[in-house]
Amino acid sequence: MTVNLQSPLINHADNLTDKEFRLFRELIYEHTGISLSEHKRALVYSRLGKRLRYHGLKTYLDYYNYILNKDSSGTELVEMINAITTNKTSFFREDFHFKFLSETLFPALKENAQSHHTRTINIWSAGCSTGEEAYTIAMALSEAFPDNFGWNVKILATDIDTNVLKKASEGIYPIENAAQIPKTLLLKYFHKGRGGNNGFFRAADKLRDIITFQQMNLLDSQWPHKHKFDIIFCRNVIIYFDKITQHDLISRFQGHMELDGYLMLGHSESLHGLDTSLINLGKNIYQINRNA
Numbered sequence: 487m488t489v490n491l492q493s494p495l496i497n498h499a500d501n502l503t504d505k506e507f508r509l510f511r512e513l514i515y516e517h518t519g520i521s522l523s524e525h526k527r528a529l530v531y532s533r534l535g536k537r538l539r540y541h542g543l544k545t546y547l548d549y550y551n552y553i554l555n556k557d558s559s560g561t562e563l564v565e566m567i568n569a570i571t572t573n574k575t576s577f578f579r580e581d582f583h584f585k586f587l588s589e590t591l592f593p594a595l596k597e598n599a600q601s602h603h604t605r606t607i608n609i610w611s612a613g614c615s616t617g618e619e620a621y622t623i624a625m626a627l628s629e630a631f632p633d634n635f636g637w638n639v640k641i642l643a644t645d646i647d648t649n650v651l652k653k654a655s656e657g658i659y660p661i662e663n664a665a666q667i668p669k670t671l672l673l674k675y676f677h678k679g680r681g682g683n684n685g686f687f688r689a690a691d692k693l694r695d696i697i698t699f700q701q702m703n704l705l706d707s708q709w710p711h712k713h714k715f716d717i718i719f720c721r722n723v724i725i726y727f728d729k730i731t732q733h734d735l736i737s738r739f740q741g742h743m744e745l746d747g748y749l750m751l752g753h754s755e756s757l758h759g760l761d762t763s764l765i766n767l768g769k770n771i772y773q774i775n776r777n778a
């Protein structure tokens with residue numbers, strides 16, 4: 487059977503024209519920093535196609551114009567961004583970073599506490615997605631500082647995507663994901679769902695109490711934080727950005743890090759070719775080079 491691509495029976499939504507793809511790439515880049523290459527065309531087509539159908543629109547251009555001209559509340563722009571972000575994450579993802587916290591960094595902080603004027607640890611999970619990274623950090627903190635022992639430990643977890651943040655703050659996950667968490671920690675820090683929550687498990691309050699989830703675009707000109715961070719996790723986020731955006735973001739992170747603070751990047755992310763004063767300690771753990 488031959489298919490006539492010009493057939494009026496074919497819905498216009500089956501086409502994402504070059505012009506429409508370009509317009510959405512520019513809009514997405516402007517609002518999120520996410521830089522979509524030509525081979526992300528199928529991703530834009532399928533993820534935004536759902537939004538287009540939701541509004542009963544015929545073409546991607548109609549959807550683009552809807553966002554620009556008929557979305558005075560900005561709600562659809564948020565939905566479009568939610569649809570386009572990639573949120574893959576898991577508990578203990580790239581677990582060497584959590585080993586570094588538990589085996590090297592937290593013991594060192596405790597040892598230095600005598601001479602330190604503060605007993606505060608501020609950690610930022612930037613691009614936290616559905617929260618597994620922040621809860622994993624919270625477990626490492628709780629294990630190292632049981633009942634806090636006079637330490638003030640806080641995690642800020644932020645993401646641009648409002649849908650994933652909602653899931654993150656609920657802290658409820660399908661039971662299959664429990665396999666990512668060591669058994670002893672699972673029993674200590676999570677509750678098995680019952681009744682309507684059968685098949686799910688939930689983070690306990692002792693983890694939730696030290697995390698603040700907040701919607702935030704890393705591209706925002708002002709970040710709301712008043713204090714600096716001892717550790718910034720920004721893993722598997724900058725991989726979606728181009729070099730200019732990566733460079734600006736990394737410079738801003740440096741300004742928000744304590745002098746002996748750390749920046750953790752994802753395993754396939756690199757600062758290669760960026761002008762920074764951060765040094766790689768291995769495994770994508772970075773620290774400000776004080777001798778630079």
Ligand SMILES: C[S@@+](CC[C@H](N)C(=O)[O-])C[C@H]1O[C@@H](n2cnc3c(N)ncnc32)[C@H](O)[C@@H]1O
Pocket residue numbers: 517518519520571572573574575576579612613614615616619644645646647650702703704705720721722723726752
């Ligand atoms: C692949 S997930 C990484 C999750 C977690 N950090 C990890 O490594 O498992 C990337 C996250 O970055 C977020 N993101 C993308 N652009 C962003 C921006 N401009 N500001 C804040 N978050 C952003 C996405 O919404 C997504 O949830």
